[in-house]
Amino acid sequence: MSVSQITPTLFLSGADAALNKALLSRRGITLIINVTVELPCAEHQGVECLRVPVSDRPHAQLGEHFESMADCIRGNRTGSTLVHCAAGMSRSPALVMAYLMRYEGVTLRQAHDWVRDCRPHIRPNAGFWRQLLDYEKKLYGKNTVKMIATPLGVLPESNISEGDPECCLSW
Template sequence: MSVSEVTPTLFLSGADAPLNQPLLCRKRITLIVNATVTHPCPAYPGVECVRVPVSDLPTARLADHFDRVAERIHGNRSGGTLVHCVAGMSRSPALVMAYLMRYRGVTLRRAHAWVRESRPYVRLNAGFWEQLLQYERRLYGRNTVKVQAPRDEGSRPPPPPSTPRLTRAQPESPLVTRRVPFLLPKPQRRTDTKKSTHGGARNPSLRF
């Protein structure tokens, strides 16, 4: 179970955290934003639940709920707010980022960094990113981030920039591919006819 603290009164999680009533009591949660279609809203005394019935699909209109959810989070003065979806990676972080832009006065770039500081594995789908870009333009008249469309919609996404390319086999350098002569040891001055005739055949596997 993972609950991430965005602010002292705002938390992100997956669908398991709202079912843990002792955890909600410790965090003083009085508002739950349930950004799922099928997961239930638990009924706890003194806890309000707001449903955002949106699927985690690029075509889903999560932006239709940005203002409503942001207003409810901002208006919750009686305790903390928990925003959750199924895994806490796409829908709920997008809703929190919209709130941060509207009521904390930050750009989309800063809102994304803020959320990732508390929950590093968030991963919004492309449709939610586009809706957040439109929301930022509406609030500030400009965009601070740019989302690059994938080259092929049917292909798997490329590895993150932090993944080094050196994990693949590299072509051999010229110093490795050129033939290097085998250097024999210097002949000894003394002549010992009893010396083994196999002395020059040491390490026969070391051939270039």
Template sequence: MLLSQVTPTLFLSGADAPFNAALMSQKGITLIVNATLSHAFPAYPGVECLRVPVCDLPCERLDAHFDRVADRIHGNHTGGTLVHCAAGMSRSPALVMAYLMRYRGVTLGQAHRWVQESRPFIRLNVGFWEQLLQYERRLYGRNTVRVELERAGLKRVEPGMVVPLRAEPARAAGPPLSTRVTSVPRSPAVSRTPLMSRSQ
């Protein structure tokens, strides 16, 4: 079991951590966001549970939940928040990155580094990366990273495939400076060509 601390009151994990009552009490967890279809919720007094019923598949619309989850994390003033999925590698990190962009004023590149520092083995699927890129454009009107996909049929994005479009500080206090979008990813389901990004 591995519980990763992203901020003093925000944590990431797989599906086993929520059932460790001592750990949940120690971290002061009062909100559990369960980003799975069927993993059970623990029953703790004073702990709210929120379900995000999404599979870890590139075609799933996790972005439909970005604002709702970010708002609940931001609005949880009674204690800590744990966001988890089955392994804590794709769905839950994507939700946390969306929260960091919306309420901590960081870019997608900064949010990715922030989460990766606390949980180095995150591996978002390609579809969730596309949705996060769209979310960053919606929030800031531009993208700060691109995802380089080199093989047809690739399902996961390795950390080295996330390429900054320009150098940026580790964490910004406010919205990022203007950056020109040079490319965005294309889903493997859409194209079978070896080069999976397109210029804009």
């Protein structure tokens, strides 16, 4: 079970952490945001659970929830917030990056680096990246991340070494 602390009151994980009452208590979690279609919301005394019913597919519309969930995270004054999806690799990190852009005033590049520093194995799918790029453009009028198609999939350029021969094209 891996729980990553993003800010003093914001945590990111896979689904297993939401089921561990002792862990939630230790971290002061009073709000869980479940970013899955397939997993039930955890039920714990004193912990609210919100569902963002989005599948981990490039066509899924996670961006429709960026602002409302960022507002919920920001508005949680009773304790900490845990954002989770099935593995804590795609949906929940994308939602957390949107929160960081909106309320911590960072660019998408900075939000990605921040979350990746806390949870190194994140990998939002290409559709979520497009939605994050659109959101950054809406917030700041520009984009700070360039996407590169590789044999491993579409990745932000910060995940690619300078001069990496596996880089095929950018968009």
